[in-house]
Amino acid sequence: MTNRDNDQSDVPEAEDHNEVVFSETPLDQTHHKLEYTGTWNKIMALAMWNALWTILTLGIFRFWAKTRVRRYVWSHTRIDGDGLEYTGRGLELFLGFVIVALCAGPFIALFVYARMQVPVGNVGINFAIDLAIWIPLIFLMHIAMYRAQRYRLSRTSWRGIRGHLGGSSLKYAGNALVSLFFTGLTLGICKPYYDIELMKYERNHTMLGDAKMAFGGMFTPAFKKWLVIWFILLLTYLVTFGLFVALVKVLLPLAIVIGLVGAGFGAYQFARYQAWFFRYTTGETSLGNLAFSSELTPKKLFKIYAVLLISLVVLFALIVMIFSMVIGASIAASGNAGPNMPFVFAMTFLFLVLLGPVQQIVLLPMFVQPLIAAKVSSITMTGEIDRFTVQQVARSEPKTGEGLAEAFDLGGI
Amino acid sequence: MAESDDPMQGQARFFDGLSITSHHVAVTIADRHLIVELDDDRRRSYQIDNLVLCEKPTGMQPVRLRPHTDDGARIVIDKGPFTDTLIRQFPKLTVAEGSSKFRALLIGGISALVACIGLLVWFGVPITAELLSNVYPRDSEIRLGEIARDQIISAFALENEENDEEVVCVPNADAMRGLDQIMHQLIKSGDLDYTYEITVIRSDMANAIALPGGQIVLFSDLLQMATSPEGLAGVLAHEIGHTEMHHGLRKMFYGIGLGQLIWLFGGGLDAPIDLLFQHSYSRQMEHDADLYALDLLGKAKVTSHDLAALLEKMSRQRTRNGLQNTIPEFLSSHPDTDGRSALFKEARLTGKVDIPYADWLAIENICRF
Structure with missing residues (x-):
């Protein structure tokens, strides 16, 4: 099932002493379902506390908030009965961020200075500056993503054995630039090239103790699948748009229904690809002698997206309703036709300050956790886990974490 | 077992x-x-x-x-x-970073950090902005002012796309002579560092803007609202004050520094917290420009009473439009108009701008013909 074509030339030599110990007897294939045991009420309570502290500390608590969420999610992800463990600390994330924030100053200044020197209407120079800024920026963002993953894995352990991500973040970012170029050039048709190439590099450099992960996913099957979906999506949106434009002035309700059905159908097709991609890439991944497979269905993904959309719409409507009621009450109390403007300003300000943290309170239990739960619980691990002995490997691991990713707002949970 | x-x-x-x-x-x-x-x-x-x-x-x-x-x-x-x-x-058995001692340290640390950021916002960023604006090359500043002026013109042209009228009003010979005379009376009185260029834009907004490097933009409604050349001289003296004190550059550097600082430490916070600080910074600059204008008008022997009258007129118009006193001062980029008007009134400066009435009429009507 798995092609072990991984390039592990940069794995330190010392690690080769500790090969994974396999049983000499033929493997009795057993299946282990991965579990996710987190509950929505617990993570919502956690999200609420985090939001409160984040607001009170003007955002600085977010590093510790993220650590608490990770600790919760990791510990409820169970493999063979034992939860994963997140050993990272908020302080490490904070220090990583401070270092990057201090280094970012000169780059921002350079960017602003270059932008200020461009005369109005000079499209050519503007484009050149955009290119000169965006290419290194995309490169840096991928370095950040890889380094963040390296930090997360170094702080992830199972049964006391730490994870590790080798490889070079520069090579990863280089691969990303090339594959993004092809993706852009082909109007998104080559998107699987980007997805597969990056996943291949990352997974082939991932380890748990001395057990190496291997990924045998290929571009062609992913491309075939994506190509079909890409055309269905294109056709769906063209037809929907055409019908919508034709009907919008004649029969608005029908136009809206067609628009919604079209968008929903498109989203379902996208979920189909995503579910397939997850099943395919999981099936092509192995860790030592353990193989993985997934039964993730598009229906499950689509349901999660639909719940997210409905939650956000309800939340937004609720906020607007409360906001309108409060302003209405202010008008009624003052007896004037116009509202009390300082009060309205204060309310608007409060609304903007609270929007981000409130969104987090909804996103974590309604979207992030269900998505993780759906993915994790769809995975089956095949192999004799009792006869699979992984040894700890002493390595130097990053002391601080995710600063660059945090500066780009790429940290995830 | x-x-x-x-x-x-x-x-x-x-x-x-x-x-x-x-x-x-x-x-x-x-x-x-x-x-x-x-x-x-x-x-x-x-x-x-x-x-x-x-x-x-x-x-x-x-x-x-x-x-x-x-x-x-x-x-x-x-x-x-x-x-x-x-x-x-063992109630003290907790997760890493979960002990009460650590929590106390964390709260103390975050409070100290917030205090440091506060100090940086109040003192560090303004001082840095001033230092940078003092060493910023003059040629670049002039070019920046020209670029900013062109951007404003483009923005107004886009807004007035449906009208056939030109956005920039070109003064006729009388108006040009009148503007030169007003500027000359102000410039000869002060030790000014910049060469000034005035651009008049067609707009129903009564305002004026000082851009870096000596660019001054006047909006036509202000010219029509000013009842005398002395009032206009007061406006120009105020804008000259902004330019001579590098307010445009300082504001720009301050805005960039503050925005980045809050964005970084707030974790991409969307709330416009920086606006509160920027407006406070801006109000101080407006006050400084008013004081500069008073000084310059005094040296040029031009009454400040007409500027006070113009400010009051603008304030009355805002009241008619239902905007007056709606924005609290702490959220406004300018100080309270009544206070500003009182400042110019109480100065009791006297004197006139020496231009023929025909020239003044031409200035008032720059955008009318």
Whole structure:
């Protein structure tokens, strides 16, 4: 099932002493379902506390908030009965961020200075500056993503054995630039090239103790699948748009229904690809002698997206309703036709300050956790886990974490 | 191994941190230590104060412990009387960064950091902005002002796309002569660093803007609202004050620095907190420009009373439009108009701008013909 074509030339030599110990007897294939045991009420309570502290500390608590969420999610992800463990600390994330924030100053200044020197209407120079800024920026963002993953894995352990991500973040970012170029050039048709190439590099450099992960996913099957979906999506949106434009002035309700059905159908097709991609890439991944497979269905993904959309719409409507009621009450109390403007300003300000943290309170239990739960619980691990002995490997691991990713707002949970 | 009734003894799974192999072990609490009985009569003793919980125990999840200095060893104990005893007797047993001592340190640290950021916002960023604006090359500043002026013109042209009228009003010879005379009277009185260029834009907004490098933009409605050349001279003196004190550049550097600082430390916070600080900074600059204008008008022997009258007129118009006193001063980029008007009124400066009435009429009507 798995092609072990991984390039592990940069794995330190010392690690080769500790090969994974396999049983000499033929493997009795057993299946282990991965579990996710987190509950929505617990993570919502956690999200609420985090939001409160984040607001009170003007955002600085977010590093510790993220650590608490990770600790919760990791510990409820169970493999063979034992939860994963997140050993990272908020302080490490904070220090990583401070270092990057201090280094970012000169780059921002350079960017602003270059932008200020461009005369109005000079499209050519503007484009050149955009290119000169965006290419290194995309490169840096991928370095950040890889380094963040390296930090997360170094702080992830199972049964006391730490994870590790080798490889070079520069090579990863280089691969990303090339594959993004092809993706852009082909109007998104080559998107699987980007997805597969990056996943291949990352997974082939991932380890748990001395057990190496291997990924045998290929571009062609992913491309075939994506190509079909890409055309269905294109056709769906063209037809929907055409019908919508034709009907919008004649029969608005029908136009809206067609628009919604079209968008929903498109989203379902996208979920189909995503579910397939997850099943395919999981099936092509192995860790030592353990193989993985997934039964993730598009229906499950689509349901999660639909719940997210409905939650956000309800939340937004609720906020607007409360906001309108409060302003209405202010008008009624003052007896004037116009509202009390300082009060309205204060309310608007409060609304903007609270929007981000409130969104987090909804996103974590309604979207992030269900998505993780759906993915994790769809995975089956095949192999004799009792006869699979992984040894700890002493390595130097990053002391601080995710600063660059945090500066780009790429940290995830 | 048989379960013991002694709440100080229990069963656990032990991972030695070297491999994923699980060892079934007996554990005992003795003298603030957790004793792990391994096979072959070997035992490991952990001081409980040096252990941390891998995660907060929830529901029936087993309690997982590890040494504070992580060597990979894990003690996994199923929920039961033993874990209850352990948690009851050692309430300080928490997750990493979860102790009350750490929380106190964290709150103290974050408070100190917020105070430092506050100091940086109040003192560090303005001082840096001033230093940068003082060393910013003059040629670049002039070019920047020209670019900004062109951007404003483009923005107004876009807004007035449907009208056929030109956005920039070109003064006729009389108006040009009149503007030159007003500027000359002001410039000869002060020791000015810049060469000034005035651009008049067609707009129903009564305002004027000072851009870096000596560019002044006047909006046509202001010209029509000004009842005398002295009022206009007051406006120009105020804008000259902005330019001479590098307010445009300082505001720009301040805005960039403050925006980045708040964005970075606020984690991409969307709330316009920086606007509060920027407006306070801007109000101070407006006040400084008013003082500069008073000084310049005094030296040029031009009355400040007409500027006070113009400000009052603008204020009355805002009232008619239902905008007056709607924005609290702390959210406004300008100081309270009544206060500003009083400042110019109380100065009691006297004197006139020496231009023919025809020239003044031409200025007032720059955008009308």
